Amino acid sequence: MAESTGPARSADAPRTAPSASPRALSEVYDTALLDLDGVVYAGGEAIAHAVASLRVAREGGMRLAYVTNNAARTPETVAEHLTRLGVPAEPSEVVTSAQAVARLIAEHVPAGARVLCAGGEGLRVALRERGLSPVDSADDDPAAVVQGYGGPELPWGVLAEAAIAVNRGVPWFASNTDLTIPTGRGTAPGNGAAVEVVRIATGHTREPRVAGKPLPPMHRETILRTGASRPLVVGDRLDTDIEGAYAGGVDSLLVLTGVTDAARLLTARPDHRPTYVAADLRGLLAPQPEVVADGEGFRCGGWRAVAGHGGELALDGGGDDAVDGLRALCAAAWTAAGADGRARVSADRALGALGL
Template identity: 45%
Template sequence: MTESLLTTYDSLLFDLDGTVWEGGRLLPHAQKYLTTASIPVMYITNNASRGPEVVAEILTKLGVPTDERHVVTSAQAAVEFAQQRLQPGDPVYVLGSESFKNLARHGGLRVVDSADDNPKAVLHGHNPETGWAELSEAALSIRNGAYYFASNLDTTLPMERGLMVGNGSMVAAVTTATGVTPLSAGKPEPAMFHSAAAKVQSTRPLAVGDRLNTDIAGGVAANMDTFHVLTGVSRHWALVHAEPTERPTYIAEDLRGLDLPAAELTPHAQAGFAARRADDNTIVLTSGDASGGGAVEALRTVLAVAWTDPSAGFTGEVVPADAGAERALAGWQ
């Protein structure tokens, strides 16, 4: 019997936004795989606006029974970063949600409300309520010498209406005002991946996500195999031009790929498609007898050619050589 991804690995480390849910609702097929997986499931999220217990509660209400021990947030990782550099009781300014502030308090740090309290560090996480006043207090604190830690640098946040402003975009405002780039605790740093795997004693985890520069790059940095789904931020064209550090091991349309053989999901010519690099640095795609192939099969075929350079991303174009290839490329985003 051919092994699927679910039988190849001993745990699944899921991203949330764009992979499991979007705008407060589960994405198609998520409930099935999250509730029936025969291996441990962990959730790793760069969204620092909710505590791990809240994330678990939301998943449970959506039909995916979960407890906080199976959730790792970037806010937790940011607090750990601060703990490594500060002393218990040191003042910190937390630019984020109340749950982030509580994590800092539980970590032995003293949360203050103003730059006038001389915080030793600024912890910056996503909070929809963040405005000019909070950003300014953070900037003043950093200019006074405070460390700057960000839970993550995601510039966008997938929501039901589309891509909203993410924490990284808010961080950019503070960085512009201070000239200081924060140390980021979240993805693509590997810390959360190692922490999640350790919690379930996993030695062969699979990182699952939708964003190349965080979910996939983080898994790669943690020396883990990665599974990319086309349900969130990074779609077909982003994969074609992916940098070497952001290239997933497996690619599928959605989480149904977990049931497929691992070899089927890797970049290679398949379903009758063929790709070749032309002299002008374009990739020419032909469909051949690809009657059962579609956009994803064409994508994996192209990636086998686009990703041949281990030191740089592909910068050319992909062009169809026939009507079947043209139809497949029309399905790319």
Template identity: 45%
Template sequence: MSEALLARHDAVLLDLDGTVYHGARVIPGAPEAVAEVRRAGVPVRFVTNNASKAPESVAEHLRSLGVAAEPGEVSTSSQAAAAVLAERLRAGSRVLVVGTGALAAEVEALGLAPVRKMADDVAAVVQGHSPDTTWADLAEACLAIRAGVLWVACNVDATLPTERGQLPGNGSMVAALRTATDAEPVVAGKPEAPLFTAAATAVRATSALVVGDRLDTDIAGASAAGLDALAVLSGVATPRTLLTAAEGLRPRYLAEHLSAVTGRAGELEIGPRPGWRIRAEGDTLRVTAVTESDGVGDRLDLLRAVCDAAWRHGTHRLVPEGDDARGALDDLGLT
């Protein structure tokens, strides 16, 4: 029997929306899974690209859903952006903030001076999501960026999930300033490395595990930071997007939801599975169910096996051989 997944990793870095909750609804099993990680003595960090809320607010929301959380366990993209600024600027430097008061507070906490208007002594612009951002805010930032100051974006998420659906996110506002300035920001949040690196460093982890539902942010960010990732199917990722994922967007482990974090590493790892045989033939992968002592492998084992084969052989054209394989691929939406 393979070792426990938690025995391989000295911290768990959890994405929030799509992994722990969906807005105001907790994902079943998530509170219990977080509690099990804690009982195993493994530190937990809640890692979010949301730069509009302070860690206290994020922790309060988690607790309201039954997930034990303290503000010190929350890592936000606004914290990561402030850290990037502090590394590159002198103490006391003035930073033009486009975003919420929570972002301004993170900038100030690291010895910098947040301002809202362009001036000759502004050394940088930091941009995070705020529903109250106006054209006037973008105009001040545009002037500063065109003057050549450092520009740091908390994240470049094009959309923001809400109860009403996907709405414009910070990336949409960043795109407006890109168009107006022909400049590119330094990105602190996912999918870049600083946010995950800071979260791991905060708990002195050297082999942290990232758990997330988005390949283009969570898994890409883990890859950029040199960390292993567990992709869950409780949010954005689907069997199809996993099968066709490009290098850099491929997780090491795969599960239905966060509860699997307490499972066995070998059972969650993407790779060949005993219940399935995948045979490459030209640009085709032929899929066959194998009957062994434990019977036919389950659908997620099949997905782990076909992802492994597709990534190695550079093709995702699947041909089922037999009713069992056809039915399992149908369940995954891969036929």
């Protein structure tokens, strides 16, 4: 594990505060495993500070890998998009859940098998990369069914074909089960919503094998393709990015530019608690401040947070960095969490003081 200071987690001792790092994270870790939607871009447009931060991190020697649960686009298309945004990227630096599920399917069906593909071009290309043959109908004698995000253009008939094949007993796979996906106009249904459609059509009697974050096949695919020895997972979702890092035994950085807001972070269960927290990707380029115990509370920067007996979080002090206050609040909330590891706190007033 790369160097860090502050409370760490283990199977017996859940993380009770964000960790500190005396050096910039880009100097401590050899590879950033970056989620895309909500971290690097939203709705196709770069998120503030993302492009400049990634350029500086790369110039300083950190390798960048783009790891996404979105199975719709090919690595070539993703790399072209990133390059247009100002972050030069090669297809080999992109790892998708389509690639992870294609490898998983190839391990369970004969070589060259037909696979009913309910997804976009990214999924079809990944299947062919593994020597599998995408087909469109349940009557094409598929050896497997796979679902992956296909964008708003995915025809309803494709889901019908998938459901028919699954009801016939064909093995069922899914690139991921994210129920939602962020867009530039707001939150939209993700592949998990399409998976639910097929599950409903089976009478809830079947379950797919899932490859994407936070499950092990995606972590395995990422490590195989990047060769990272000291990776840092960077994401915006607790239930995919951070949980996947936890399951893989690697450190993580949560950025607050996507799905997860400050209130949700405070109530995160133990396997959803990131190693580090930052407002955006500039967090890669800076040391991470220490959270220290201070009487019955916790201090970070100029902020001090306390969890009252009724679950009300109180915050006092001040400072230039609101995220320091959030880090202190995390320590107070996570330390006060119940036996199930879930913090039940009221934080509206405290977060209001931070502008979060």
